[in-house]
Amino acid sequence: MSVPLSFSVYGLSTPLITVGNDITAITAKAAEEAAGGFADGDILVLAESPLATAEGRIIRLSDVVPSARANALAQEYSIDVRLAEIVLQESDEIVGGVPGYLLARRGNLFLPNAGIDESNAPDGMVTLLPENPDASAARVRAEIKERYGKDVAVLVIDSRTHAMRLGVSGVAIGVAGIRPITDERGKKDLFGHELQVTRRAVADGLASAAELLMGEADECTPAVLIRGYQYQKA
Numbered sequence: 001m002s003v004p005l006s007f008s009v010y011g012l013s014t015p016l017i018t019v020g021n022d023i024t025a026i027t028a029k030a031a032e033e034a035a036g037g038f039a040d041g042d043i044l045v046l047a048e049s050p051l052a053t054a055e056g057r058i059i060r061l062s063d064v065v066p067s068a069r070a071n072a073l074a075q076e077y078s079i080d081v082r083l084a085e086i087v088l089q090e091s092d093e094i095v096g097g098v099p100g101y102l103l104a105r106r107g108n109l110f111l112p113n114a115g116i117d118e119s120n121a122p123d124g125m126v127t128l129l130p131e132n133p134d135a136s137a138a139r140v141r142a143e144i145k146e147r148y149g150k151d152v153a154v155l156v157i158d159s160r161t162h163a164m165r166l167g168v169s170g171v172a173i174g175v176a177g178i179r180p181i182t183d184e185r186g187k188k189d190l191f192g193h194e195l196q197v198t199r200r201a202v203a204d205g206l207a208s209a210a211e212l213l214m215g216e217a218d219e220c221t222p223a224v225l226i227r228g229y230q231y232q233k234a
Contacts, residue, residue, distance in 0.1 A: 007228035010034040011213035011221045017050035019058060024143040027223045035225050038150040043226040044140065045155045045210035048173060049117045049127050050222035051136055057128040058121065059086060077102055083113065083126065090114040090128055109173070115158065130156060133174025141176040153177035153231065157207035170211030172203035179232040180204075202231060 012030035017023065023046070031038055038044070052058070061082045066074070070085035077084075077097040084102065088094070091104035091114040104114040106129070115129040130136045137154040144152045156174030161167070172180055180203035184195050210224035 004228060004230050007226060008035075009209055009213060010225040010227070012223040012225055013221050014050075014223070016220060017053050017222055019053060019056050021054045023051055023054040023222075024140050024147070027140075028144070028148060030223065031225050035227060038144055038148050038152050038225075039227060040151045041227075041230075042150070043153045043155060043178065043206060043229060043231070044144070045157055045207065045214075045224040045226060046137070046140065047214055047222045048115075048129055048133065048156050048158045049120055051156060052117075052127050052130045053121075055130060055136065057130060058125055059128065060125050062124060073097070073102060079113075083116065083118075086116055086126065086128070087114045090116060129158070130174065134176065135174075137174040137176035151177070153233070155203055155207060155210070157210060159211060168211075170204070170207030170209075170214075172207045175203050175234070177234060178203065179234045182232060 012027055012034055014026050014030050027044060028038065064082040064085050066081040066085040070081050070088055074081035074084040078099045087102050087104055091106050093105040094102055095105055096103045101112045104111055106114055117127040121127045133156040137156050141152060141154040144150055154176045155172045157170045158173050159168040160171045182200040182202050184198040184200060187195050189195060206226060213224050214221050
């Protein structure tokens, strides 16, 4: 499959997402306003925090009862003891940290504070990652097909920092309907040399494109619609 020379990216502005909201219906309405609705082959990109909020993955800090382990981590890394407890509950392993942050392993991901988000959460509350981002993406994809009859891929994305690079960019943490990696091995380069190791992180690239429109502050653009990008279906 050739790389497209152009594609369109639409920011989907919505009202503030709250617990229990139907995020599929909300993004469908925004897609209708921005791009005339969903179309076959579109890619719907969802920010993890509003998705998790709609799924009820939000915790009031005052309800948290810290453990002895959380107290020790809070003292060592200068973080709120209640946050330390939630990080413990949401991670498979604590591998280290710096003042203000714990580095946690969750599955095959290493995440600061286990991906728990204190920004864009109500006062005194934190937002967790979706429990299973792949399952969340698959659910939204299935609902779009059932309700609107369109075959749409879905990405759930978050922002990450990278070693020796300043700033954040988007990464995909959940995918449905699209192969996240394109294997270029065996293809020839411009000079006829066979590629030996190259795999393109397609889902992460699309996540970064979407993140430019979503923003990180008060934009209230929790989703992006990508149209015209030719991708390998899964």
